[in-house]
Structures are given as C-alpha cells and as structure tokens.
Amino acid sequence: MGVIHVTDRAGQRHTLEAIEGWRVMEIIRDWGLPIEGLCGGACECATCHVFVAEDWLGKLYPATEEEEDQLDTVVTKPNSRLSCQILWTPELDGLEVTLAPTGD
Amino acid sequence: MTDHIETDVVIIGAGPVGLFAVFELGLLDIKCHLIDILPKVGGQCAELYPEKPIYDIPGFPMVTGQGLVDNLMAQIEPFNPTFHLNEMVESLESIGTPEAPLFRVKTSENGTTFVCKSVIIAAGGGSFQPKKPPIDNIESYEGTSVFYAVRKMEMFRGKKVLIVGGGDSALDWTVNLQPIAKRLTLLHRRDAFRAAPHTVEKMRALVAAGDMDLHLGQVSALKGENHVLEGAVIRKDDGSEHVVDCDVMLPFFGLTMKLGPIAEWGLNLHENLIPVDTEKFETNVPGIFAIGDINTYPGKLKLILSGFHEGALAAQKVHRYVYPEKKLLFQYTTSSTSLQKKLGVAA
Numbered sequence: 001m002g003v004i005h006v007t008d009r010a011g012q013r014h015t016l017e018a019i020e021g022w023r024v025m026e027i028i029r030d031w032g033l034p035i036e037g038l039c040g041g042a043c044e045c046a047t048c049h050v051f052v053a054e055d056w057l058g059k060l061y062p063a064t065e066e067e068e069d070q071l072d073t074v075v076t077k078p079n080s081r082l083s084c085q086i087l088w089t090p091e092l093d094g095l096e097v098t099l100a101p102t103g104d
Numbered sequence: 105m106t107d108h109i110e111t112d113v114v115i116i117g118a119g120p121v122g123l124f125a126v127f128e129l130g131l132l133d134i135k136c137h138l139i140d141i142l143p144k145v146g147g148q149c150a151e152l153y154p155e156k157p158i159y160d161i162p163g164f165p166m167v168t169g170q171g172l173v174d175n176l177m178a179q180i181e182p183f184n185p186t187f188h189l190n191e192m193v194e195s196l197e198s199i200g201t202p203e204a205p206l207f208r209v210k211t212s213e214n215g216t217t218f219v220c221k222s223v224i225i226a227a228g229g230g231s232f233q234p235k236k237p238p239i240d241n242i243e244s245y246e247g248t249s250v251f252y253a254v255r256k257m258e259m260f261r262g263k264k265v266l267i268v269g270g271g272d273s274a275l276d277w278t279v280n281l282q283p284i285a286k287r288l289t290l291l292h293r294r295d296a297f298r299a300a301p302h303t304v305e306k307m308r309a310l311v312a313a314g315d316m317d318l319h320l321g322q323v324s325a326l327k328g329e330n331h332v333l334e335g336a337v338i339r340k341d342d343g344s345e346h347v348v349d350c351d352v353m354l355p356f357f358g359l360t361m362k363l364g365p366i367a368e369w370g371l372n373l374h375e376n377l378i379p380v381d382t383e384k385f386e387t388n389v390p391g392i393f394a395i396g397d398i399n400t401y402p403g404k405l406k407l408i409l410s411g412f413h414e415g416a417l418a419a420q421k422v423h424r425y426v427y428p429e430k431k432l433l434f435q436y437t438t439s440s441t442s443l444q445k446k447l448g449v450a451a
Binding site for chain 1: 152153156229236237238239269270271292293294296322323341357360406
C-alpha cells in the first residue's frame with residue numbers, strides 16, 4: 001500500500017491511497033477527482049493529462065511513441081504525461097502529480 | 105426551406121449501441137433514422153480506436169473497433185436505416201402527450217427536422233468536438249481569428265497563418281494553405297509528426313526552401329485586441345519565449361466529447377449522464393430513451409455489451425408507442441419465419 005499526491009485544478013492537494021497494478025488515472029478517477037479518461041485508458045484521448053513533479057519524472061517508464069502522439073493533442077510542459085500510462089507500483093509511493101488544465 | 109422527415113424513431117448517435125438498436129427495432133418493424141456529428145458511423149470505436157482490439161464482445165474472442173462497426177453495419181443492413189452524418193441534434197421538443205409521445209427533432213448543420221414517436225439517445229460521451237487548447241482568452245478570438253476547422257480556404261488568402269499541431273489535419277492544412285497565405289508558420293511541441301509521411305516531407309521541403317516556418321514549442325498566450333489576433337507567444341521546452349506574428353491561428357488538437365445541447369432538452373441529468381429505469385431504459389420524459397455510455401442507473405457498467413442489452417429492452421417499450429394497438433409477440437430469430445423474412449434469410 002502507498003499513496004499518490006494529486007493537486008487539482010483549483011490548486012488543492014489530495015493524498016489518495018494507491019493500489020498496485022492500477023493506472024494512476026484509475027486511482028484519481030476512483031477517488032472522484034475530476035479526470036475525464038474518456039477512452040478508458042486506451043491511450044487514445046489525452047483527457048487524463050497530468051504534470052509529474054520533476055523529481056518523480058525520472059522514476060517513471062518513459063513515454064511510448066503512442067503516448068507522445070497523444071500528448072501532441074494537448075498543451076504540454078516538459079513534465080507532461082498521460083496518467084493512464086503510469087501503472088502504480090510500490091516504487092511510486094508518494095508520486096506527485098498535478099491535473100493539467102482542460103480547454104473548456 | 106427545411107425538409108421534414110416523419111419516422112418512428114430517431115436515434116441520436118451512430119456508435120455501436122445506436123447501430124445495434126436499429127437491429128432490435130427492425131425486428132419489431134420499427135423504422136429509424138440515425139443522426140451523428142461525425143462524418144462516419146461507429147462513434148468512439150471508429151474515431152478513437154479503430155485499430156484497437158476489443159476482447160469483451162460476446163462471441164468475438166477479439167475484434168477491432170472498426171471490425172465491430174463493420175459487422176454491425178452488415179447486421180442491420182436488412183433494415184435499411186437512414187443515416188444523417190455530419191449533423192448535430194440542436195433541439196428536441198415534445199409535441200405529444202405522455203400516453204402518445206411525439207417529438208420534433210432539429211439538427212444544426214443542414215437544419216433537418218424530424219417528427220417521430222420515440223427518441224433513443226445513444227450519444228456515448230456526447231458529441232465529438234474539436235479539442236480547445238487551454239490558452240487564456242482564446243474564446244475571444246474564436247470565429248474571428250481562431251478557427252478549429254477550415255471551411256473556406258479563401259478566408260486565409262494573404263493572411264499570416266499559425267497552424268498548431270502535428271497530426272494529419274495540421275499537416276494537410278499546412279501544405280494546402282501555404283501557397284495562399286502571406287506567411288505560414290507551423291507550431292508543434294516536438295520535431296516528430298504523426299501525420300502521413302509524404303505530407304511531412306512536403307512540409308519539410310517548404311521549410312528548407314524558406315517558404316514557411318516551423319517552430320517547436322507551445323502557445324502560452326495570445327496577443328491582440330477586439331477579437332483580432334496579432335501574435336502568439338510561443339514557449340519552448342527550455343522556458344524561453346518568443347512571439348510569432350499572426351492574423352489567424354488554427355489549432356488542430358484532435359477531437360474530444362462534450363455533452364452539448366443534450367443538457368437543454370429538459371431531461372434529468374446526473375453528472376452529465378442521463379438517469380434511466382432498468383426495465384425500459386426510458387428517461388424522465390416518456391418516449392425518450394437513453395442507452396449505452398450516456399445513461400446511468402444503479403450498477404451501470406460502461407460496456408458495449410450493456411448497451412446492446414439496453415437497446416433490446418428499450419425497443420420493447422418503443423413498440424408500444426409506435427404500435428399502440430398491436431400485441432407484441434416475443435420471438436427468436438432461430439425459429440421465427442416472420443423474423444427471418446425481415447432479415448431476408450427465410451427459406
């Protein structure tokens with residue numbers, strides 16, 4: 001067991017209990033924070049876009065070409081990732097992410 | 105002048121669930137028209153993941169999104185439904201009574217009007233719309249200087265055009281608008297493009313010849329006054345910023361889904377979903393049904409197979425509205441000659 005810290009679009013930080021094997025998008029959605037995840041985690045919509053805290057970036061598997069293609073459809077920062085492509089493992093205990101703004 | 109179409113049922117959304125509803129209604133002799141905002145049928149299956157394998161469709165160990173849509177189209181072919189693609193339902197108005205519902209449905213693009221006895225909303229996550237980048241004040245330029253689609257190329261003649269994105273739309277319009285624009289700039293977040301390779305090559309040749317500019321980065325702010333754009337502030341990955349002069353900006357960031365006008369039709373909504381009962385999948389308005397990902401009820405699972413089931417049950421109630429005098433006989437396609445005749449397979 002462990003946790004992730006998620007800062008919502010209003011700037012409020014939430015500490016969520018994480019479950020091994022769940023995607024970070026699923027953890028965020030399951031706790032009821034506003035993350036769309038339209039395609040259900042298929043890496044096809046980029047509506048689960050998050051910014052990952054700098055010191056955590058290097059601990060994640062790098063983005064696949066497929067994920068990069070989807071990141072092309074949002075306004076990114078160098079620390080942009082799709083949270084459906086981050087599988088939570090105990091090594092990610094304490095992972096810090098911020099929900100990216102949406103267009104509307 | 106608007107045409108006016110009379111039919112039994114209008115189905116809003118031509119995704120897998122809307123398509124299968126045609127089958128279940130067809131077996132009960134109910135005619136339908138389908139309306140979808142996309143230029144093609146299949147909804148998310150065709151738009152978001154046509155090549156992705158799906159493993160939980162009963163009877164298909166594996167089928168791709170497009171494969172499922174193609175099979176559904178073949179399955180409903182005997183019922184000859186009419187499709188109205190590239191159209192969005194703008195208004196839905198009740199003109200009947202709870203006992204004998206009647207509706208007037210209007211679409212936006214061509215302004216088609218339908219009069220029907222039932223409406224089935226199978227709109228999934230809502231209607232597909234261009235993704236709008238989160239840039240401050242972008243709304244104040246929309247329609248004057250910021251466009252999410254090109255309707256008339258001539259609008260851009262002699263203009264300083266900024267195109268943003270790295271997919272097919274961005275690259276196609278880059279190549280097509282470059283000859284008529286005063287100066288064309290393409291902006292993308294990285295030096296890799298997922299568009300068709302030959303279009304990317306054309307773009308690179310134009311850049312090499314000095315006939316257009318390619319910038320890497322993101323738009324961080326817009327400059328201008330009174331809805332007229334003058335420039336875009338571009339931020340690179342290293343944090344440095346510079347301004348690109350432009351009269352128009354065309355962001356091509358793909359599609360997303362928005363609930364859209366459905367919210368204004370007098371239906372109860374719960375977190376952008378439409379609550380229904382689990383016997384008929386009818387909404388709070390008699391004669392309006394909601395099936396598939398757009399509905400909610402205790403225990404709801406957003407699975408394609410749930411949507412198929414919901415369509416079958418909704419069709420039973422629709423039959424009572426369309427044929428109030430007829431008794432509905434429950435039959436199987438394996439044994440009923442009358443159903444087999446409808447399917448065009450009777451011996």
